[in-house]
Amino acid sequence: MDTIHIRGGRRLSGSIPISGAKNAALPLMTAALLTADPVKFTNVPALTDVRSLAKLLGVLGSDVQRDGDSVTIVTPEITSTTAPYEIVSQFRASFWVLGPLLARCHEAKVSLPGGCAIGARPVDLYIKGLQKMGAEIDLIEGYVLAKAPGGLKGAVVRSPIVSVGVTHTLMMAATLAEGETVLENAAREPEVSDLAHCLVSMGAKIQGIGTSTLRIEGVEKLHGTTHRVIADRIEAGTYAIAAAMTGGEVTLEGVNAETFDAALSVLRAAGAGVDVQQGQVRIYRNGERLQATNAVTQVFPGFPTDLQAQFMALMTTAEGESEITETIFENRFMHVQELARFGADISLHGDKALVRGVEKLKAAPVMASDLRASAALVVAALAAEGETTINRVYHLDRGFERLEEKLRACGADIWRAKAS
Template sequence: MSSICIRGGYCLNGEVDIQGAKNAALPIMAASLLNKGIVCLRRCPQISDVRHMCRLLEQMGVRIETDGDRLILDTKEIDPIEISAPDAGKMRSSVLLLGPLMGRKTEVLMPYPGGCTIGARPVNWHIEALQKMNVQVSMREEGIYCRTKGIKGAKIVLSYPSVGVTENVILAAVLAEGSTEIINAAMEPEIEDLCRFLIAAGARINGIGTNRIVITGVEQLHDVQYTIMADRIVAGTYMTAVAAAGGQAVLKGVRVRHVQSVADVLAESGCGLIICEESIKIIAPSVLLGVKNIQTQPYPGFPTDMQSQMMACLCTAHGESSITENIFENRFKIVPELIRMGADISVSGSKALISGSAKLHGEAVAARDLRGGAALVAAGLAAEGTTIVQESEYIDRGYVDVCSDLRSLGACIDRRQ
């Protein structure tokens, strides 16, 4: 297993381009199955989750070419009757293949999805939605078996604005008979990006960016080229890294509305922010201030995917901070690792209290999930001495090259096998 070695005490300065968004690329790659032709994706991040998705698509007969961050998918001929369990089990987003496969084919056996163990994310919500769209589903030991005589539009009312379920319903509805209405849809920017990709390919979708989305089925899609949005979580991660380590940096390619809730918390902590149309400059203060009552919420609220990084950032802040995790119950797995580095954190239920002004010191710590691993890197930048983040393959699921990006800003960081 690989690890990341960070020597703390170096301020971050300069500019960095933000990679394409993991959480937009994966559903858009799944959406390519709806087109019997060629899809060209630009700014597609070359991360392990994308490589896993490529393997799943190739098993179905999709021909894939890569050129840097350009991905070309030929989906003319696919045969998805049975999908590999090992690859599907490596990431949660494999469940997003159900929607487009049911839109294009009549049956599929999908192994149960995997991914980071950050909490319960019920597959039954996906199944219940698809069943309303004329899909018969049976749960088997080897996975989820789905078959249909034709997807039909339906009114889907979500009890919770689940990103994955919203995406799966959209994907299933694109080639469906009639119209599909999603009530209480998730509003994350990555869903907007998925919808814009589909519209560029010929889909008919209204209500983009709202909690009511209407998809009118079409007979077919057409070939398309599309540029994936910048990754707002990578941008937020680097914003917290600059705040923790000190210095000032420009993050290029990101839209401020996508990271507004993170920017608001950092501004409250004393950071300066200069906003342009597609870039953000963050200026760390000499002393960070504690921020109370941070609450993770669905977009446009503070993202659960930024909770761990913000916690690491606030460990050295002056005064007390508090974070309440309302989305995933296992997002606090990073706490024991931060305490080993000298942080003063107590957890009661879904709430964490961070007593600031801690002097973090380098330790050998372990990434337990994707965002927690990135947070430990940020903590290492702020710590005295050397920090070793073990099991860094978790980080590779969402960051193209976190070491290279941070080195370009002046960090002393490298990867070890």
């Protein structure tokens, strides 16, 4: 198993191009199942999850071709409506094929999902939403068996909680349903809007994009399109935090600051400098110690849960005490014990973590528990004295494209040791 090694204490300085968003690319690629025409995506990151989804689409009948950062998907016929456990268990987003399969083929057999161990994230909301649209659903031997013999029907579906995955799935399913579907309390994340815009370019009729109420008028069929994946706001936020952590100056290229404005606001409050220009964000620190700052994870446009671990790493050396509250996932403090190995002073109180800033961190061997926790360990290691070894870096490969290369270009002493 590969390991990443970091000799900390170097200021980051330079520019980092931000890749396409994993959390946008996955639902977009899934949406290609809705049409028999070619669908081309550009700015697609080269990540483990993207490759795994391409494999799953191939099992279902798609021809998936990659050329540089472009991916073209053609599915003239869905040859199998079964998404097998062997693939779906690897990453949660693969479960989203349930919506397009049911919409286009009126049946689907999809394994219950897997992915990072950061909470239960049950699938009952997906099932209840599709049932409201006329689907007959059973759970048998770890699979969701869904049928809609007469096709899906438009319905009003109000989710009791805001869920990105549920919004993705039901929106895709609704594009080919008969009549109008109204999704109330829908997720407003930029990745949801990106999917909606792509579907519209494929011929879907969607109103309310970017709001909590989406109205989808079903159409008979969708056609092909070419669509550019939006920049990854979580990757951008992670590198912004890394720049602040090391006291450096980094310009993030190809980003939309509005998509991670809540994170930038927290960085400003902590004492980091933030300059925003069209397509660029510059993060810098004037040499003074950062100030402890509280953060509460919320659905968009609030502070993202996917940056909670990285921000906690930043607060470990801030002056004073900060309180970080996790409201999205009940098990997303698994990185706390690993940060403590650097000498961080963190105590847990239910859904809150109290971080008492220390003067400096010291390198240690650590182990990643999930994707974002991995990034937090990188942030801590960049500032820690000595050489840190990070194990289980396959988590990082699920969500960060060319991480070592991008950090090295800004002066980090980082390298990967390949498993023998």
